[in-house]
Amino acid sequence: xxxxxxxxxxxxxxxxxxxxxxxxxxxxxxxxxxxxxxxxxxxxxxxxxxxxxxxxxxxxxxxxxxxxxxxxxxxxxxxxxxxxxxxxxxxxxxxxxxxxxxxxxxxxxxxxxxxxxxxxxxxxxxxxxxxxxxxxxxxxxxxxxxxxx
Amino acid sequence: xxxxxxxxxxxxxxxxxxxxxxxxxxxxxxxxxxxxxxxxxxxxxxxxxxxxxxxxxxxxxxxxxxxxxxxxxxxxxxxxxxxxxxxxxxxxxxxxxxxxxxxxxxxxxxxxxxxxxxxxxxxxxxxxxxxxxxxx
Numbered sequence: 619x620x621x622x623x624x625x626x627x628x629x630x631x632x633x634x635x636x637x638x639x640x641x642x643x644x645x646x647x648x649x650x651x652x653x654x655x656x657x658x659x660x661x662x663x664x665x666x667x668x669x670x671x672x673x674x675x676x677x678x679x680x681x682x683x684x685x686x687x688x689x690x691x692x693x694x695x696x697x698x699x700x701x702x703x704x705x706x707x708x709x710x711x712x713x714x715x716x717x718x719x720x721x722x723x724x725x726x727x728x729x730x731x732x733x734x735x736x737x738x739x740x741x742x743x744x745x746x747x748x749x750x751x752x753x754x755x756x757x758x759x760x761x762x763x764x765x766x767x
Numbered sequence: 768x769x770x771x772x773x774x775x776x777x778x779x780x781x782x783x784x785x786x787x788x789x790x791x792x793x794x795x796x797x798x799x800x801x802x803x804x805x806x807x808x809x810x811x812x813x814x815x816x817x818x819x820x821x822x823x824x825x826x827x828x829x830x831x832x833x834x835x836x837x838x839x840x841x842x843x844x845x846x847x848x849x850x851x852x853x854x855x856x857x858x859x860x861x862x863x864x865x866x867x868x869x870x871x872x873x874x875x876x877x878x879x880x881x882x883x884x885x886x887x888x889x890x891x892x893x894x895x896x897x898x899x900x901x902x903x
Contacts, residue, residue, distance in 0.1 A: 620813075622813070622815060622845075624845065636885065636886070636889060637889070639888055639889060639892045640892075642889050642892040642893050643892045643893075645893075646892065646893050660811070662771075662850075662879050662880070663879070663880040664771060664877045664878065664879060664880065665877065665878040665879070665880055665884075667875070667877065669856070669877075669878050670856075670875060670876050670877040670878065671856065671859075671860050671863075671875075671876045672873055672874065672875050672876070673860065673863045673864050673866075673873065673874045673876070674871075674872075674873050675866075675868040675869065675870060675871065675872045675873070675874075676870060676871075677870045681864050683860055683864070688875070690842065693841070693842060693843055695773065695845065695877070697880075700813075706820065706821075706822065709822075710822050710824060710833055713822075713824040713831070714824050714831035714833070716824075716826075718826060718829060719826070723828065723829070725825070725826065725827045726825070726826045727823055727824070727825045727826070728823065728824045728826075729818075729821060729822075729823050729838075730821050730822040730823065730824065731815040731816060731818065731821040731845065732815065732816040732820055732821065733813045733814070733815060733816070734813065734814040734815065734816060734847075738816075739787065739793075740787065742790050743787060743788070743790055743793050745790075746790040746791070746793040746794040746797065747793050747794075747797050748794070748797050
């Protein structure tokens with residue numbers, strides 16, 4: 619089963635405060651443990667929402683684009699890991715072992731969400747997805763290394 | 768530049784375990800995904816199960832506390848994402864705008880950090896385990 623461990627943002631990540639060397643080293647150690655255990659598929663950090671945008675879809679093909687920042691920092695995402703484990707409990711265990719992800723003593727939250735696999739869908743949805751499995755296989759090869767622009 | 772297009776479906780925070788999209792919706796999304804693939808911009812995509820079978824781990828004073836989903840206080844929740852490689856934020860916004868999303872859905876476009884965005888001492892501290900980032 620794949621799970622996404624989502625790091626929730628706070629005012630520091632939203633302000634673009636860079637992590638300390640110590641924190642980066644601690645996170646690196648944590649990442650290395652997950653690599654050695656063979657569970658880590660991907661890990662990414664996101665720039666603050668001030669560099670982003672939101673597209674809201676209204677009826678009848680109408681869309682509105684709003685530039686960041688977005689105010690509710692607690693609802694925003696600062697980064698994530700994608701892991702492959704045997705159960706939700708194992709995903710929770712990994713998340714619980716994470717060092718203080720937003721800095722020493724900072725309150726932080728990691729949300730654990732199961733990722734859909736094609737086999738989770740009923741047959742008619744798999745059919746509607748057409749040649750999706752082929753595309754997925756191609757993409758999953760691509761995950762670990764981003765192509766360069 | 769890499770961007771995440773974060774899909775925040777309307778009302779997904781209230782979705783029950785086992786909630787599924789319609790076949791029609793899946794077919795439309797597949798077409799959109801194929802357009803992203805053909806344009807050579809798509810790196811990865813995934814959908815997430817409703818939060819009712821998720822969990823949250825909160826850290827305060829170094830102690831993890833686990834809360835099982837659903838998260839009733841949440842105003843919005845991630846339903847899935849695309850990671851794309853494009854030349855500008857503008858291009859990312861254009862792709863997001865082309866998505867066959869439903870009324871009330873929101874796509875948040877966020878730039879992904881590359882190793883080269885960090886100062887040299889942070890890059891050095893990070894070693895080589897960052898999987899997605901550009902490793903100099």
